[in-house]
Structures are given as structure tokens and as C-alpha cells.
Amino acid sequence: MSAYPPQPDRDSAPWWERVARGEFAVQECDSCGTLRFPPRAFCAACRTEVWRWRPVVPEGTVESWIVSHQPFVPGRRDPYLVVMVRLTAIPGCLVYGNWRGERPPEAMERVAGVFTEVGAGVTLMDWAPADAG
Known part of the structure; x- marks a missing residue:
């Protein structure tokens, strides 16, 4: 599956x-x-x-991140960063998503949510540096 x-x-x-x-x-x-x-x-x-x-508001801080080599999207084989974000609105809540920054994230970095349309009627909640927008 x-x-x-x-x-x-x-x-x-x-x-x-x-x-x-x-x-x-x-x-x-x-x-x-x-x-x-x-x-x-x-x-x-x-x-x-x-x-x-x-x-x-989709904002929080980076708790951790990894480089994933698992291809989930058909046709994509390149490694990508996945971040674990602690939501500001719910401090006990951790949310995962793709990293959309130009550089690797830093621990405790402030981030903002980015809505990314990826086709097939799917939009993802990704994350980027809060100062990027």
C-alpha cells in the first residue's frame, strides 16, 4: 500500500x-x-x-529533523528534510512536515506553516523559517 x-x-x-x-x-x-x-x-x-x-496559526519551533531517503511521492527519489515542530498554540503537540527552507533548520528555530499543493488533489502542511515570508 x-x-x-x-x-x-x-x-x-x-x-x-x-x-x-x-x-x-x-x-x-x-x-x-x-x-x-x-x-x-x-x-x-x-x-x-x-x-x-x-x-x-500554523507556527511553532523545530524540535528535531531528519533527512529521509524513503520515496513516498511517485517519481521522486531525492532525499528531503522532515521536521518535527512543536506548535505554539498547543505546546504539548508535535507536528511533522516537509522542510521548505533554503538551509537546514536549527533546533528551536521559529517556523511557519506553508500550504504546498502536490497534485492529485492533495495539499500538505509544510514548514519554513518564520522570517522567510
């Missing part, structure tokens, strides 16, 4: 739709207010199933 294009499931499909429209959102529990990502049916804090989407 191919990892590309991403295969949205029941919980993630609305998130992928939002990203395609240029919106980054997380779930907010209606019961306790906990913000969470990735999308899932239950709140880890209070176990309720009632939540709403809350748009947040």
Missing part, C-alpha cells in the same frame, strides 16, 4: 479538506477545552466525543 497520496480516514478527512482550503485547524474538546492534534474521535483528557474545529 502506498503512503501517497495520503488516505484520509473518518477522523482526518475534515482536516485534509481544511488544509486544501489553506486553513490549519485542530480539534477543541467541547467538554474540557483541550486542544488536540492529530484528529481523533475521543478527547484524551476527558474521554468525551464532542468537539469542534478551531483554526490556529
